[in-house]
Amino acid sequence: GAGVSQSPSNKVTEKGKDVELRCDPISGHTALYWYRQRLGQGLEFLIYFQGNSAPDKSGLPSDRFSAERTGESVSTLTIQRTQQEDSAVYLCASSRRGNSGNTIYFGEGSWLTVV
């Protein structure tokens, strides 16, 4: 597609349930990022994939959060046993390479509400 695609765009889930959020990066982009944006807060880095290198997971807030990426395509962010503080917009981004200074392109986000 023309841009980074994320699904679902909105998700309401009950506390304690697991959720999966999907990201389709721009075709040909080797780098993929997940960020979280809580209400009134800036974007928090979660995880970064670059080609076949080991992902940078340094931003994952707890072991309830995990992400996978198959090759240079789709990525899935999984949140297990969701808590109310997980409510946020989860943003995916991609870029051609992982070198600093390149422009990264964001999707429109998946709005997660935990009730």
Add this chain to the structure above:
Amino acid sequence: AQSVTQLDSQVPVFEEAPVELRCNYSSSVSVYLFWYVQYPNQGLQLLLKYLSGSTLVESINGFEAEFNKSQTSFHLRKPSVHISDTAEYFCAVSVKGGSEKLVFGKGTKLTVNP
């Protein structure tokens, strides 16, 4: 570690007035600097970035930002704003020579009133 401070969470202005959105950063290493914009109900888009060379960078829609190394600032300015500039603006940095991982400020919501 890097950090970004956007001093104003909200900036209301009237149409055609000038605006400055402030951004300061902290880093022990050299960084690249970015401004991203998020229009209502849209995703984040790159507005402009500073990598090297001239410290003044411009966007296609009239915004400019100046990198000031001594003050560790990258303030965003526009001499005359339009209603359509209403959006949230995020300042961000990445480490030179590192990955593209961006560290963001908390954002400044610019509201342009008629």
